[in-house]
Every structure is written in structure tokens, then in C-alpha cells.
Amino acid sequence: MKKLKTLLSGIVVTASCMQLQAQVLQPGSDKAILQTKQGSIVELPGFLTEKIDKINYQKIVLPGPQFIISDDPEYIRVPEAIALKEAVVPGAVRLYLYNVNGVKEPAKIDRKIIAVLKNTGKQTMHLRMLKYSSQKPSLNYFQIGKQGLADYFASNGSVVIRSIAPGKSISIDEKLDKHIVKYDELVHGFYEFVIDQPGEISVVQAAPGTPVQVAADKIKNIIPFGHANAGRGIFGVSNYKVLNDKVVDTKDGVVQLMLADGATDPWVVGKESHSGKIAKLAGNYGVMYDVELKWKSTDGKGLALVTWNSRSADNQWCGGMAASIVVSGGLFPEGIIQLPKDRLVTKKAPEAILIQVFKPSADGSEQTIKLKYSPPGASCLPTPLIFIPIDLK
Template sequence: MKSLFLTYALVITYFATTAQVFKPEFNRAILNTPQGSIVELPGFLSKQIPHLDYHKIVLPGPQHVISDDPEYIRIPEAIALQEPVQAGSVRLYVYNVNGVQEPAKIDRKITALIKNTGTAPMHLRMLKYAPQPASTNYYQIGKQGLADYFASTPSATIQVIAPGAVIPIDPRLEKQVVKYDELVHGIYEFVIDQPGQITILQTDPATPGPAALARIKTVLPTKGHSGAGRGVFGVSNYRVITNGVYDTKNGPQQIVVADGERDPWVLGKENTQEGIAKLDGNYGVMYYFEMKWKSTDGKALALVTWNPNGDNSQWCGGMANTMVVSKGKFKEGIIQLPSDRLITKKDPEAILIQLFQPAANGEEQTIRFTYSPPGASCLPTPLVFIPIDQDYKD
């Protein structure tokens, strides 16, 4: 009986606290916030918001190749990644920085190459093409890179690569001069019909990538904590389905992915060392969400995100992302987060992603959105659902 009373008291305390923290004026603030803009919710954002449980299904998808270890290439001419890939589709995520300081900070080129290791001509067709200009504005590169990836459409051009030949995957990287501390960021998705070898290397701006590859014989060792990881990984796409039907009467709840706990890091293989490679952050992995919901109390449902790591100002003082979200108050499509400034900083700042309207008679609806861990931002970036009273009056 004592245990039952204690449980009841805790429940009452929780709902009282929640009601007190989510102040009525937050309704007005959210309703008056444009999509993608920041709304301040002081005292509400917390890692303790209840979690929505979900199931993850690995979807068929491309071989996922990422180059982010070492993140900073300290050697003037070096290979940062070299991995075999099989015929089929490939997603390549390049995330490397010109880190040369000795004997001086010098201009470099960081380029992506593919070699046909098969016995017949290779045909390469680009499906998604999303490089960014080299820059020290890592947050802008991260969110614009995802926006360009989501918006990209397949190319009609087919490149033919002779057996044994090497070509640049992206001619733009071949021409780009990268200054010290600038990030080279590109997300490429393509299909090939022969086995190949992908190389990411740094060289001087005047040397063609294939020529540099011919004279570089070794691959830099991994740094372990220099970046998210490198190698070929076995997961590139998840379908995420929330359990049951969320009801707005149950109050705010959150979905957290890419935290390394509820959603473990994907595993793969790195060609130059034994053992299993781990992709810290699941960067480049696409999450396709489906969530059933209803409103038995007539409330709308706001979807926001925020930066729970903002107090770590050295590395995590900002967060910027891009998502694709289904229709609500605002139209369906790609939305940069935030859309009216570069980053969000920390609590009490939240970014409004979408506001979903309740259906008549509390009928079930389905929310769909696409999420990928944002490059340059600390993880996780929670997705918080907040019931909103649309009839709120001052």
C-alpha cells in the first residue's frame, strides 16, 4: 500500500511539475514562431522528458563509406582513407580538414578518387551530389550539406572508367584550394557496375589527384579520437517506427537517436587494420521516421529540437541541422534548423520544425520525417513533441 501511494505521489508530482514547467505562454510563443525559427522555452527543455520508444529496421541501402579519421590531415601529402567497394550503390561522406602546420600553414587540395579494380569498364552514375565549398564555418557546411543532399536528384551522365584507371569522383574537389583549418565536406551517392577502390587524399593544389595517388604509398593511421571514424559501414538507412499511437493527452515526449546508447553506433570494417570499425555519431546514416499520433484532447502537436550539450562551449556551443518533414501548419519539405540564423546555442532555445494539426474526432494520423545526424554538431539532437493548446488566450 505504501509503495502504491508513493508511486501515485510521484505521478502527481511529475504531472504537476510538467504543468508548471510548460507555462501557458509557451503556447502563444510556439504558435507565433515561423517554421525553422528559434522559440525560447525557459525551464522546459530537459534530458528528462519521457522517451518515445521505437523500432529500427535496417533498410537496403548503399555501402556507407566515411572519411573522418584522421579528421585533420597534418601531413602535406597523404592518404586519409582507402577502401574497397563492391559493384552496386555507394554513399561516400567526406569530412576532412587541412591541418598542415609544419613547416608552415600551407594551401592544400583534398580530393576523392575512385579506381576501377575490375576487369571490365566501370560505369559510374551520380545519384546524390552534395559537396560544399571549403570553409572554417563548419556549422554552415553541415546543415547546407544535408540540405543539398536531400534536394539532389540523379544525374543522367554516366562516366566510363577503364580497368585499372583512376578518376576524381568530384571534379570540384580537384579544382578547390583548401586553406589551413578549412573543412572539405561532401556527401556523394553513386552506383557502379565494377568493384572499385575509393581514396581520399591530400596533396598540393597543382597536382592532379590520380598523379598524387600514384606516388603516395601509405595510408595515414587512424587517430582513434580525431573524428567520427572511417571505413565501410554496414548500415546506411534506417526505418524508424514509434511504438503504438502517441496521444497528446500524455504530454511532451521525445525521440532520441544517434546517442550511442538507445541507438548504438553502426559497425563496419576499416581496410588498414584488424577488428571492427565504429562510426561514432552515425554521421551520413539516414533515418526515415514514421509516427502514428492522435489528439483526444483537441491539442495540436509541435515538433522541436534543441542543443542539450550547449554548456560544453568548446566543442558543443552550437547546433545546426536540416530535416525533411511532412505537412502540418507549414508545407512539407526540407527545412534548415535554424532557418533564420546559423545555429541554436542552448536551453532555453528550441527550434520549431513543424506544427501538426489535430484530426477531427481524434482520428489517427501519421507523421513522417527524415533525419540524419548533423555534421559539426554534438549529439544527440533530441526531437521533442509538445502538445499545444491552439485556443490559448492571454
């Protein structure tokens, strides 16, 4: 993934709250937020900082699919090579593919990058796609990252069942088999499917036009595992449920939910089977967070939800941020929101992106905010989710 700044990491499941400093909107910012369209940028001068009180939460590991990611190496420098190879068992599988044609020696050449599934069982394998997201290879990593997430969230899968004979291989995404990937172009795929035989998943770079079965049978060299990028291997966590310890109350001021920072929310771990080494998924890309936050308003204020590019100053790779999220209803309807919706990226403070504005209940009783979040590929992390009490009158 395009250069991620990694913070401290550890093995914990309870996020700690750091009492830092109260953040207050400048005069007129309430009005500016309310005049902003959902998914659009609103400027909040003097407000955005990482030093905002964090929401205490619990992460519950939910049952989920076997989870495989291919992003190490991100740039495949070898003309014909395997960037990932992992065994899977019958059941559900999630595969996140994030690789680039990096061949430049002795010359920059066209390639294809495909995800291959081999049936290693003794009976015919049947595959059905549960969720599917595939974009045309591109140099526009930010667009691919946020569009890929949005398409995954929106996908309803397929009723088509594909059959694979024992010992045979197919391309998991038939579109990728037809794409020509030019130098430095990103191949991005997000798939969740179910199989009924044991199998083997490989990510292969080969010459355009190479049949899938030929690539699977003839290409044997596996690129060494390097820990150079976000991750590679099969991981033990694919889905989290996030629940706050204490009800968020508008009277207590601004708070933020911090996910995918490597400290408050540690990286998940797994195994890279070719080397046998423990793998750390720096960024938790492809992990799904099902968030449920309890909140109330004892002072009659609403709650605006925004995010921003908190790492814009880190390095040249962090100059923009783009994401997608699913949010429950408020002043705007519930649904999938690309962040930002009306331009490619947000850059830096004072820019914030408005995700939703939640209205207080008439009697001040508790309500639940629901979010579906996954760390956005191609953007630096974290992407803080900031809840701002605002006057809706």
C-alpha cells in the first residue's frame, strides 16, 4: 500500500482513552458543516489535530472467511513470478489483491497480474462469488482504492457457480486475465467467495496472453517474503465488531474513533506459508470493521462525523487521502459514501470530509451509530473518525 506510517503496535483488544485537550470549533464552523454536502470537504481552521480525546472501545473478533492479502512485494519486479501462494480449505475465502507491474529491467514491459485458484482436492470444486470488486489497472491509486472499497460494499455477489476439475486452475477474476498491465499500474481486486474443496491461491505475474493453466503450471519461482509493504499471507482475523465502552454524550465535547493506527488498534497477524514466517498486516487493509457506537445528547446538540488526512505531513506518499465508508442515516440517508465524493482526494488541514450529521432524539435517549469501515488502500493511515457536537438550529 502506498507508504503507510506505522505507529507502535502490540497485542491488545481494548483501546485506551487519552485525555488530551478539548477541541472547540471556531465561530461559524457549525454553519459551515451544515451547509456542506455529504461526502464533500468542509474547512475547519484551527480545529483538526491528532490530539483529540479517543473513544474507548472493545474489538470483538467475529467469525469470518479465511483472509488472504497480496501486497508484498507491492511492486513485482520479476517478469514472470509468483507474488503469493497460500493453501485454503473448503469454506469462505476473502482475497485482497494489491500489486503493481514493477518490471523495469532490462526494460519496462507490459504484463498481466492474475489471481489463480487451483483445485487441490479429489472432487470437482465449485466456486460461488459472495462479494466482488475489480477495477481496470491504473496509475490512479487513490481512485482505485476508494472505488474498490465502494464496489465491495455494494456487491451482492453472483448466483453463477463455476466448476474446477481436480488439479486444474482458473482465474478467480476473469477480467484480470484480459487486462494488460503497463509499468507502474496497480492491479486491485477484492473478492469473497465460497469453495467446497481444498485449494491453492496464487497471485501470478506473467506475459499478456499466457493462458491461466499455463501460468499456473509453468511459473514456479516465488518472490521471497520481505515485510516491505503492507503484508502477504493468510491472516487470523478478517472481521471485527467495534463497541464503545462508554456512551458518547454531546455535552462531553469532541471525540474521535481511532482505527487502523497500529497502536490503539494493533495490526492483525498471520503466516506467510512459503517462508513459514509470521506475517504482520501493517494497515489491516481488507479487514472489515462493523462499528456500533452508542450516543446521546443531553444538551440538545447534534453530532457531526468527519474525517481528515491526519498524516499529510509525513512524507510524499501521504499528500492525499481517499476512502469509502458505509454509514447509518442522519440528516443524510444511510448508505455508501466515497470520501471525498466530489473530488479525488482530500489533502491536509483545515480540510475535513463530512460523512454524516446525526440528529438528537427528542427525549435525549440513547441512539446507535452504525459504520462499516475498512482501511483504504493507497492512503496513509489512520483515518480518524471525529464526532463533533454541533447546534442544528
